[in-house]
Amino acid sequence: MSDKSMHIHVHHVTRVEGHGNIDVVVDNDVIKKIEWQVPEAPRFFEAMVVGRDYMDLAPITSRICGICSIGHTFASLKATEAAMGITLSEQDTRLREILLHGETLQSHVLHAGYLAVPDYFRVNSVVPLVGTHKEAVLLIIKLHRLANELCDIIGGRTTHPIRTTVGGWTMLPTEKELVTLKKRYEEAVEDLKAVAGVVLSVAGKIPNFTRETEYISLTSPSEYAFYDGMIKSSDVKAPIPVSNYRTVVNEYVNPQSTAKWTKFNRESYAASALARYNNNYAQLSPLSKTVASMFGLGAAACHNPYMNTVAQVVESVYAVERTIANIDWILDKGLKYVKPDIKVKAGKGASAVEVPRGILFHEYEYDKNGKCLMANCVIPTNQNHGNIQKDFEKLVPEFKHVGKEELQFMLEMLVRAYDPCISCSTH
């Protein structure tokens, strides 16, 4: 093979959740093939839950994803609550937001610290960094532990939460636990700044590649939307109601992938921390904006997909600050346990939640006894697969001159930047 020809085949990309392959063929400088493939085994969740009782839907669909099980739990509970017209108190909603942001922090730290950053140092995992950058690794572990401990305290377990239920909670934390958590979160702000500094010190390794795409996320007039809101596309002026989500996602089957792909106003769109950042920058907290500016990010939309990892660092700061504010609100009012009030009825409901990798939709239909008749789940990574493919198609011609090894590295690094949850996307 001349140096103008190359075959890149990465079977099961490492340091991502699930199974994805990269296949690129260049023959005498002519590109013959560029494919992002998803061979993940489908589990058929939408068929599994048909016929199940409404109380089983969240515990079952939580198992779609081990990393964003809390996000799936809330998308599921909210869809069931929308179908049956169940509402929650502000306290219980804020507690859900606290738990959701426990996952935001846990997942973002896991991705930025353990999975993505080793690329910037050109090492195969976080393990060699224990030797060379021990202090930074210990800080990352400390933040990861803190986020997980919050999930333990609020949700009853770090992965697949237990206390979350239709209409509210099975059990609440104590005020004392919240006070302690708040104190530890306040201390964590400095740790996060230090981690941002470490990422900044190697940010020069982030490839200079841009491709403008459509960015889709939730949006809300009152806050940087995570738990609730309407659908916002960077290509459309007016926000779209969540109940119309099918007009946005337009899922279709692609022969390259067991996960469905999506498209709205272009051939593909992005759902990610970067999509949220681009759509809702104005609502970030002052400190998270300061961290963004350290990396040269501001109010203008960023079109470099590799910067998603940086957007995750920015959002980690936001998640910590928002959690402190939510704990303050709850402690100020005084914590009260109210048993969920549920009247089972027939209905159909859709929900959306921003989870670490982007916007997540669940939709269910129930009969009068609360038996599930239909379910549909649209996962952030299944919305991102088409966009990864389109990024590949722009990146390969632009960078094929760097040679096979370097190009392969850039493609793998790009996939990792999306923090894909591939088994989740196929579900």
Place this chain on the structure above:
Amino acid sequence: MKPQVAFFDFACCEGCQLQIANLEEDIVGLVNVVDVVEFREVLTGTAEKYDVSFIEGSITRPEDEERLKDIRKRSKLLVAYGSCATSGGVNKLKNLNPSLENVQKTVYGKDWNMPHLRTAATKAVDEVVKVDAYIPGCPVNRKEVVEVVKSLVLGHVPALPEYPVCVECKFRENVCLFQKGQVCLGLVTRAGCNAICPSNNSPCEGCRGVMPNPNKNAMHEVLKENNLTVKQIFDMFTMFSADPEVKG
């Protein structure tokens, strides 16, 4: 030389592998006693042979059966890791549907028959290859994982608790959920989770599978006392494909 350990995943959520990352600082202790040579979710690299392979996920396609058999051939010991591997987990809900074709059509509609979307009935790992040790749970209990690794490193077959979740729940002095009008599978589910669900005021869902020789009569008695039918608990037992023997 330290034992060479590898992690592999099949159809699952990878939440049990995440529990390794969730060991936090204890990971340092773990890598002091074992050499993790292959673990796609967190590191780049492969190896030819393994002293211990941890298999996460259930088996749903012929090509996955072949991949698993190949891993078995290259492994001295093989551990079924997490409920999807030990029992089939939630993935076996698919098998309850009498028509696989209907399952495929429900999810993929008109495209259901495309070759890359094919699927088969879900199997637990031991329905395909010999399994040397089991770590049940959805997700696995991190303390139990550390105990099993310690046993394997010392050359012992790890022992799982042979009593029900109820025992652990009593030790934690929880009010019995049946007395609060809830249905709980802790009566017959294998312990080892420290009754985590009932302790959070939520019924045991049986994710660790049915304990050996469960006291079926006591279960029937409790159900009768609480005016419950076997049908009502049937759905709960199926969530994690617990042993169907106790359904009746």
